[in-house]
Amino acid sequence: MANDKTAPDKAAPDNTAPNKTDGAAKVRRGGLRALSYLAPGLTDPLFRKRGFVEGRIPRDWAQIVGADLARCCAPESLNFPRGRREGATLKIVALPGSALEIQHLAPQIIERVNGHFGWAAVARMTIRQGLLPKPPKSRRPALRPLAEREKTAILDRVVGVHDPELRDRLRALGEAVSARAPAGPADGT
Secondary structure, three states: OOOOOOOOOOOOOOOOOOOOOOOOOOOOOOOOOOHHHOOOOOOHHHHHHHOOOHHHHHOOHHHHHHHHHHOOOOEEEOOOOOHHHHEEEEEEEEEEEHHHHHHOOOOHHHHHHHHHOOOOOOOEEEEEEOOOOOOOOOOOOOOOOOOOHHHHHHHHHOOOOOOOHHHHHHHHHHHHHHHHHOOOOOOOO
């Protein structure tokens, strides 16, 4: 019985070493991510200063209350009682001409915000009359209408593509790129 080994075999793998795939070390995989994936991490600390636990309420305000109400009011802050996660006061700013209507709709607005949270986070709402923050300007340039000659030229370039879906998408891309460029003297526009 002298052949029995009680010590571990040197060739056996050591299972006590930390595994790189167990989540202890984050490994970045290749690929692009949309900027919207990073936006909550950048904006949430700013919203927390205003009392918003997350930036969901200001970001999703139009979906929460509807587009019509979002044009005349905006959330300003959310204040929870100390040490509690319910019974908060939602402060909103409203255009002076619509403050009375919003006051009458306060129960529905509170219900919609609580439905968005998934629990009864908001108990009451206060309204301050004032100007709404300006929405960010679109950075998308205005597209000019294309002449029929330009559309025909783009269609001639993609006619050799056999996949109809790919051909339509390439045509749309060509039209969008051409519409951003200024019209030339040969374009007829």
